[in-house]
Amino acid sequence: MWRAEIDGRRLGFHLAGINNQNFLMQDEQTGSWWQQVTGEALFGPLKGRRLDLVFHDEISFGLWKEEHPGGRVLRPDDSAPGREFSKDWEAETAKLRVVTPAPPGDPFAPREVIVGLSLRGASKAYPLTALKQQSPVLDSLAGMPVVLVVGDDGRSVRAFERIVDGRELQLFAKPGGPPLRLLDAETGSEWSFAGEAVSGPLAGKKMAKVYVLLDDWFDWRTYHPGTLVYRSLQPKVTPAS
Amino acid sequence: MREVSQRARRRLAGAGLFLLVVLALALVAVPMWLIRPFVPQTPEGLAVAYALRRWAPLGTVLAVAAALALAAMVWPRARWWSRAAVILAFVPLLGAAWFVRQNMFEKMFAPLLHTRSAPAAEAGWVETGEPVLAVTLNGDAAAYPVRQVAYHHVVQDVVGGVPVAVTY
16 A cells, blocks of 8 residues: 655556566556555656555454444445456465466465565565464564564454563463453553553553565565565474373 | 659558558567566566557557558559558558557456445445455545455555555
């Protein structure tokens, strides 16, 4: 999601093509071509410029509705009924082949779903399956301590800088059912999936949000060369005696 | 002597017409070939596609104009099959001039021309577990179901007074 403006000038975008399975868009004002996933203009008068990222979540509709009951939802296209993706479009897309070559020793399968973080010029990819098993995941990227959390729906992911008032927090999951709550070891405050402390000494404080992108591994790797990858610790298996 | 040189001129004009048809078809076909799905793209290939796309509208019109001039040279005293060939040449020429002005991608994935929203409570077409792209700006909370955005590829809206391009 990008701010559709450059230098205060509003831009209108059209679908213009595809570049290694990520689409290109063209702005009406200058005719420049922009890469969808990076927001960078590759050709044209605005070549080299980058659109500002608008912070957003990719979460399930149910979770979003709980957090924003007064919010609004994009209506389907009435002008072209039937011209839309079917409900199982994601499963269908996952079957399509990947055309960019995988380098030897590629850590993940091309269409493995990863959660990508970019922070202070560093990038890291976290396999969604690992996050689901180990949430919350504490990590550090470019020197910033972060936490990645999977929501109650088992598929929505958010990331936060786990520093509040200059203090680094160690967070773990509070046992017990929904709603999801994290506890910090430093003060025992309870944190919601929105990154806000709902009780305890830090009640009312918020952790800064970090933008995450749910992506196929091959797409993330293509547009974040040199990305780090999260490798989950394998539990030791004691052989049966 | 005059007749021979006139025949030679007509032949040259005919060859020129043929080349113009090839050029017009190339202006259409080369970018499409370079940016076809399910093949990898290179930066150089993209650069060529961009340049050809940029110049194709003007280039095809100039080709038609040049072709008209050449056709005028060929036409007088030409046999019936020469004249038929000249007329046929304008099919790809005019076709190319029309084609380069179409957005083929938007024919495949219809753009969303009017972005409209419904209150969250009325959004019955979205299932609870379906992913949405959610943004809140200046108190305006908007959700864009991924299924819809993925089809259109780009949806333009204004959230809290900020113009956004929602992409997937």
